[in-house]
Amino acid sequence: MTKATRASVDKYLAAIGDEQRRDDCRALVELMTGVTKEPPVMCGPSIVGFGSYHYRYASGHEGDSCLAGFAPRKGDISIYVTAGFDGQAPLLAKLGKYKTEKVCLYVKRLADIDLETLKSLVERSVAETQRRHPD
Numbered sequence: 001m002t003k004a005t006r007a008s009v010d011k012y013l014a015a016i017g018d019e020q021r022r023d024d025c026r027a028l029v030e031l032m033t034g035v036t037k038e039p040p041v042m043c044g045p046s047i048v049g050f051g052s053y054h055y056r057y058a059s060g061h062e063g064d065s066c067l068a069g070f071a072p073r074k075g076d077i078s079i080y081v082t083a084g085f086d087g088q089a090p091l092l093a094k095l096g097k098y099k100t101e102k103v104c105l106y107v108k109r110l111a112d113i114d115l116e117t118l119k120s121l122v123e124r125s126v127a128e129t130q131r132r133h134p135d
Contacts, residue, residue, distance in 0.1 A: 002044030009040040024110040076106035085128035
């Protein structure tokens with residue numbers, strides 16, 4: 001992930017040309033704000049992030065990232081969640097139509113997935129991230 005900026009999330013979302021994509025992103029802002037209790041911030045030029053945590057790997061590499069986030073890409077909306085937490089597979093099985101790679105869920109539109117399941121995935125992801133990175 002990239003660093004938080006002072007750019008306006010509202011302006012960024014308002015500039016999304018496709019109305020359905022814009023509405024889906026606004027719904028994700030509401031969902032992720034509710035889960036994290038953090039306001040949305042722009043992380044770099046295209047990621048909307050919520051909360052933050054500090055990570056440090058055994059290699060010595062360290063940095064900061066958002067607890068949860070999403071990015072409206074050309075083909076899909078990328079939703080960033082922690083990978084590999086207990087109970088993730090059954091939730092993914094209930095989610096609906098998506099693709100996944102590493103820490104990203106890719107969805108075409110929110111109508112393709114179950115939002116309560118997505119909310120549970122984000123809640124569990126945030127809790128797991130905070131457990132793994134307590135500082």
